[in-house]
Amino acid sequence: MIVREHRNEFFMIEQEHHAYLSGEIAANLKESLIPEKEFRESVEYAIYKHDDGWKLLDKQPFWNDQKQAPFTFVDFPVLPKTVFYKHGIEEVEKVDSYAGLLCSKHYSRFLLDDTSKEAQVFVQQEEERQKRIIQSLTDFDQDAFNFHYGLLQLCDNLSLYICLNEPGTPKEKEHPFFQKGIPVSSSIDVFNREKLNFRWVDENTILTDKLLFDRPLTITLQQKVVNKNSISKKGLIESYHEEPTQQVNVKLVRDTN
DSSP, X not given: OEEEXXXXXXXXXOXXXXXXXXXXXXXXXXXXXXXXXXXXXXXXXXXXXXXXXXXXXXXXXXXXXXXXXXXXXXTSOHHHHHHHHHHHHHHHHXXXXXXHHHHHHHHHHHTTTOOSHHHHHHHHHHHHHHHHHXXXXXXXXXXXXXXXXXXXXXXXHHHHHHHHSOTTOOGGGSOXXXXXXXXXXXXXXXXXXXXXXXXXXXXXXXXXXXXXXXXXXXXXEEEEEEEXXXXXXXXXXXXXXXXXXXEEEEXXXXXXX
């Protein structure tokens, strides 16, 4: 779950919806960033589905009693997180093994520096999965895979930029992840730089780096706004279920400067 806290409510975005935005961004990138024809469907599927491990979890969000707020993807406990990560990877692999390989790489990267036994076991198991999938592929190209994985990371970050920031927020008040720009993997060498520039123009418009899109793109953010007073009376799950899903259109406009 992605959560933005306000004084009286929580703005909550399910990871599945965030991932869908990532996929829409991937499907509309400039031609120079589009994967080769034989990989395009797999790469886009991986990006659309990269957070499927959270899909069921976010339907009944968990309460963090220490912070008096819903758990987010950042602070959710490691042990159950590995269970849902594994489930998400397996569901993607059932449909497309190359997409599963990308998602396995994506999830395991998050826990590489975690010294807990559960995290280490998870990373080891995913490394074994990655070796198995690579061995099953014909003419696996490591450089191409690195580029595709870089695209997954980029689209994930672009969507997180939209979801984590308050609409219309000035640059100096953006989420700390992105105040210095959107990070870019070195595997995407067509950019020849480590950061891309994004900024909110108003509550519904983001000015994007000219290297990403050829034309304006409108995407729809889905979120729920859950009142804190309702949570204190009914609990988080019931309060979350009672709230309607809001749809917020955000237009990505190419910076021509």
